[in-house]
Amino acid sequence: MKTELEKPALISRKLTHRFGDKVALNSLDLSIPSSGVTALLGANGAGKTTLINCALGLCKPSSGSITVFGRTPGEIDTKHLVGVMLQDSNLPDLLTAREQIELFRSYYRHPLSSDEVIVRCDLGHFVDQRYKKLSGGQKRRVQFALAIIGQPKIVFLDEPTTGLDIGARKIVWNTINELSDSGTAVVLSTHYLEEAESLADHTIVMHQGELVANDSTNNIRAMASGAVIRCETRLDINSLLAINHVQAAQIVGRKTEIRTDNATASLRLLLQADSNLSNLTVSKSSLEDAFIQLSQSQDTGQTQHRDTPTGENQ
Amino acid sequence: MSVFANETGAEILKAVRAPEFIFPTLLMPCAFYALFAIVLSNSGSNATYLLATYGVFAVMGPSIFGFGVGVSTERERGWLQLKRAGPAPAYAYIGAKLVTTLLFVMLALIPVYLIAGFAGGVALARGTWFALFAIHLAATVPFVLIGINLGFTLGSSGAVAISNIVFLGLAVLGGLWFPVFAFPSAMQTLATFTPSFHLAELALAVVGAPGERTSSTNALTISIMTLSLLVLSLWTWSRQKQ
Numbered sequence: 001m002k003t004e005l006e007k008p009a010l011i012s013r014k015l016t017h018r019f020g021d022k023v024a025l026n027s028l029d030l031s032i033p034s035s036g037v038t039a040l041l042g043a044n045g046a047g048k049t050t051l052i053n054c055a056l057g058l059c060k061p062s063s064g065s066i067t068v069f070g071r072t073p074g075e076i077d078t079k080h081l082v083g084v085m086l087q088d089s090n091l092p093d094l095l096t097a098r099e100q101i102e103l104f105r106s107y108y109r110h111p112l113s114s115d116e117v118i119v120r121c122d123l124g125h126f127v128d129q130r131y132k133k134l135s136g137g138q139k140r141r142v143q144f145a146l147a148i149i150g151q152p153k154i155v156f157l158d159e160p161t162t163g164l165d166i167g168a169r170k171i172v173w174n175t176i177n178e179l180s181d182s183g184t185a186v187v188l189s190t191h192y193l194e195e196a197e198s199l200a201d202h203t204i205v206m207h208q209g210e211l212v213a214n215d216s217t218n219n220i221r222a223m224a225s226g227a228v229i230r231c232e233t234r235l236d237i238n239s240l241l242a243i244n245h246v247q248a249a250q251i252v253g254r255k256t257e258i259r260t261d262n263a264t265a266s267l268r269l270l271l272q273a274d275s276n277l278s279n280l281t282v283s284k285s286s287l288e289d290a291f292i293q294l295s296q297s298q299d300t301g302q303t304q305h306r307d308t309p310t311g312e313n314q
Numbered sequence: 315m316s317v318f319a320n321e322t323g324a325e326i327l328k329a330v331r332a333p334e335f336i337f338p339t340l341l342m343p344c345a346f347y348a349l350f351a352i353v354l355s356n357s358g359s360n361a362t363y364l365l366a367t368y369g370v371f372a373v374m375g376p377s378i379f380g381f382g383v384g385v386s387t388e389r390e391r392g393w394l395q396l397k398r399a400g401p402a403p404a405y406a407y408i409g410a411k412l413v414t415t416l417l418f419v420m421l422a423l424i425p426v427y428l429i430a431g432f433a434g435g436v437a438l439a440r441g442t443w444f445a446l447f448a449i450h451l452a453a454t455v456p457f458v459l460i461g462i463n464l465g466f467t468l469g470s471s472g473a474v475a476i477s478n479i480v481f482l483g484l485a486v487l488g489g490l491w492f493p494v495f496a497f498p499s500a501m502q503t504l505a506t507f508t509p510s511f512h513l514a515e516l517a518l519a520v521v522g523a524p525g526e527r528t529s530s531t532n533a534l535t536i537s538i539m540t541l542s543l544l545v546l547s548l549w550t551w552s553r554q555k556q
Binding site: 056057058076079080082083084086088089090091092094095099102103104106107108130146150 | 320
């Protein structure tokens, strides 16, 4: 990738957004490269949608700044550079896909031809049906068509595959890859780790309005590739941390939780160190879990237990 | 211009494809007019007076429902949000809806006029016909503004309910169905606060049945109401954007 040499597509500085008392984005500093796919990964309430809405000019930051290709979001010239698929956005039921495409085409200065969009999004066999009659996956593909019709330089996709079955999801993934290959920057928000892994060159992890990690997806996957060992042991935290590959350890009730980047190696040493070790389980850590813990250990200098919902892989 | 043409085309298609919403607003005025002005009427002059007031009634349906229910539904579905994220001009959306509304207003008015002329024996000078039609068309503006305010403030189910109440309330209070002088005096006072009442008096004056106010008083009152509604709708619109 050559992204290092290019100017970023999106830059935010101390971007903060509040809804009443609730802080949706907390002093976010980040940049998004102008090519490739960037995933915004995080649970509900992480601030992904608010970030996208700020980038579109749909919500004004409470403080801080955000620019898209150096321009202010929401200005007419910026809007011509941006395509979007919003999370809760339904098109008029009574218009056909083709009619919606023709209408949206007329908003842009240099739009693609309708026929090209229909081919690229594979709308051919339902393009003349009313929107109401389409399946969930077909509706998303029509929305996707509207996102790319204006030949934008950056496309924001807010949870493009939420609620779709695997087949429909794969079709959307293919279209996203093709879009990225054609040189358009793609920003997609998701709470599916697998989606970030299979699509994104770059992943931004968010949690409760804060930036947790911003790196290449490969690095992030590597950082989160570890496992969590749970067991009852007489070893204290310090001697656990001294074991090879152990990254963090904490005591939760009677059990000890040990995070490691190499479960096999750590386990071998652990069993040597405590022959009475019992109630052993080993589980793969989820990306989000790993980063929540990571961010907290950065904040406080020690690990703590925290109740966060796992099971993001549905 | 092509944006505007496209938006208008889309608006007309949406309206035509929902005949269950269109037909009542088009049929009710001429059905009611035929019933009260001709079938149940015992005096020939009634048909003329009621043409003036039922014309205003015919304008209200497409204006209030088209904007009130239409805008709130599209806002709630996130369609307006998507347009706003893209470079869709707001004037084209509102303008297209206005043109479509005027089209349906004419479709609602023409049958009422035809019934009046052919079945009701209403005889007016050619200039009077046109003046009456012009007043009825112009009546679209304040009712559209009422619809816009409802559409930008209410959720879609609320908009349906409130639009109905406003629609029926303005029709009855404004004296569009029964003359205002038949009301108790409190209701007569209330009537003077509705745009429908002043529009009906304007139309009645054209056909030779002026109320106790001069037409310029009616016109001034209507203008002030329209201007206030415009200011209010600009405010609700900008509140949308924040």
